[in-house]
Amino acid sequence: METVAVCSSNFKKNERCLDYIEFEMCDSVIPIALLDVDQSFEKVPEDGVVVEINAFSCNYRDKSIVIHSNDKCRNQSVSGNLYYYPVGSEFVGKVVEIGNEVKHLRIGDRVIPDGAYPLKADGTFGGLPTNCASQRFQMLSQAYLKKIPDTMSDEVAAAFTIAGQTVYSMLRKLDLKFGQSILVTAATSNTSLAVISALRKYNVNIYACSTSDANFDKLKELGVNECITKSSLESRETALLTSSFGGFDAVIDPFFDLYLYPVFGHIKNGGKYITCGLYAQNGKFENQNKQQLDFGMFLGTSISQNISIIGNCLGTTSDLDMALKDFEAGIFDIRIDSVWDKSNLLHFFQKTFHQVPRLGKVIFKYD
Numbered sequence: 001m002e003t004v005a006v007c008s009s010n011f012k013k014n015e016r017c018l019d020y021i022e023f024e025m026c027d028s029v030i031p032i033a034l035l036d037v038d039q040s041f042e043k044v045p046e047d048g049v050v051v052e053i054n055a056f057s058c059n060y061r062d063k064s065i066v067i068h069s070n071d072k073c074r075n076q077s078v079s080g081n082l083y084y085y086p087v088g089s090e091f092v093g094k095v096v097e098i099g100n101e102v103k104h105l106r107i108g109d110r111v112i113p114d115g116a117y118p119l120k121a122d123g124t125f126g127g128l129p130t131n132c133a134s135q136r137f138q139m140l141s142q143a144y145l146k147k148i149p150d151t152m153s154d155e156v157a158a159a160f161t162i163a164g165q166t167v168y169s170m171l172r173k174l175d176l177k178f179g180q181s182i183l184v185t186a187a188t189s190n191t192s193l194a195v196i197s198a199l200r201k202y203n204v205n206i207y208a209c210s211t212s213d214a215n216f217d218k219l220k221e222l223g224v225n226e227c228i229t230k231s232s233l234e235s236r237e238t239a240l241l242t243s244s245f246g247g248f249d250a251v252i253d254p255f256f257d258l259y260l261y262p263v264f265g266h267i268k269n270g271g272k273y274i275t276c277g278l279y280a281q282n283g284k285f286e287n288q289n290k291q292q293l294d295f296g297m298f299l300g301t302s303i304s305q306n307i308s309i310i311g312n313c314l315g316t317t318s319d320l321d322m323a324l325k326d327f328e329a330g331i332f333d334i335r336i337d338s339v340w341d342k343s344n345l346l347h348f349f350q351k352t353f354h355q356v357p358r359l360g361k362v363i364f365k366y367d
């Protein structure tokens, strides 16, 4: 079956290669192909579920994984062998086979990953079930899967888990109150777009910070009250703005290495700072904004200002359930930038990994 994958360059002339592109990222040339892959599973375990993938998407972390996969393919193919790694961390698919002990899913159900972390619904160690979401058939334990409503399109479903689960976990930890002032940084990241969508039900004042003002109008249409550019965070103007309402009650930040330093002074006494990630996840990422983070200073200020610094990785199954419930009620949604298919492999990767501007998730759909 047709499978998108990072591959060794010797696939280019192989009969299994249906399409081949070279994608340039972080000074690397990355061969990517649409491959014709045979896949079968000899035996499905008792709690196993075989899912046929319809669509997938990548997240920021996949940028680093794609670079690693390319290095592995290149190194392993020196002796002429063929190597490939499917890509992506989110998918939507259809259940095509189940083990005898599978209770909650049936053949034909549409499913997405449940990335519950640190524990899956069955109490075992969790996290995302795959970083190879483009592989056409996945065999996973039932606790890694969540049935989705018929009203959810494949496009949204292929991009739902990570943002839904992470954002609902962060908002649960922040325990927001009516009328509070919340700053969302890297506002055009997919995580922050989902934060902005989920924040609408809280009746809070949403402030958004972005590296450019290009999407300020669109962010306001999404419910943001006021937008600030990243470069103006340390300006007198922003200091006057935030002091006019006493500072932010909470800051939600997907990139602590870009934002912790310039936002910390804008958090009010007793406020909260929550982060789920960092920008420099790979040594090859250029980080012009890098700040020397003095953690002694941040902890000292967090004590004197009673500021809680909170880390967050993914969320629980209940967080994903809550995101799905709000989706069905029309309260929460995932913004989609574009949907691509096999005739547009290069466009899919260019948009996904920031070479072409985007506002929302970029989806790859199989036929």
Ligand SMILES: NC(=O)c1ccc[n+]([C@@H]2O[C@H](COP(=O)([O-])OP(=O)(O)OC[C@H]3O[C@@H](n4cnc5c(N)ncnc54)[C@H](OP(=O)(O)O)[C@@H]3O)[C@@H](O)[C@H]2O)c1
Pocket: 059, 060, 061, 162, 163, 166, 185, 186, 187, 188, 189, 190, 191, 192, 209, 210, 211, 212, 230, 254, 255, 276, 277, 278, 279, 312, 313, 314, 315, 354
């Ligand atoms: N731990 C977890 O469970 C978890 C879950 C979800 C996400 N995360 C983390 O959250 C972060 C965001 O992930 P994502 O998938 O939402 O990211 P994304 O959509 O790829 O975010 C891209 C955004 O980053 C900002 N940015 C700033 N400098 C940039 C540069 N030089 N190149 C490209 N983008 C730049 C831009 O926003 P602005 O222009 O608006 O500033 C851009 O829109 C990552 O650190 C990710 O690992 C973690």
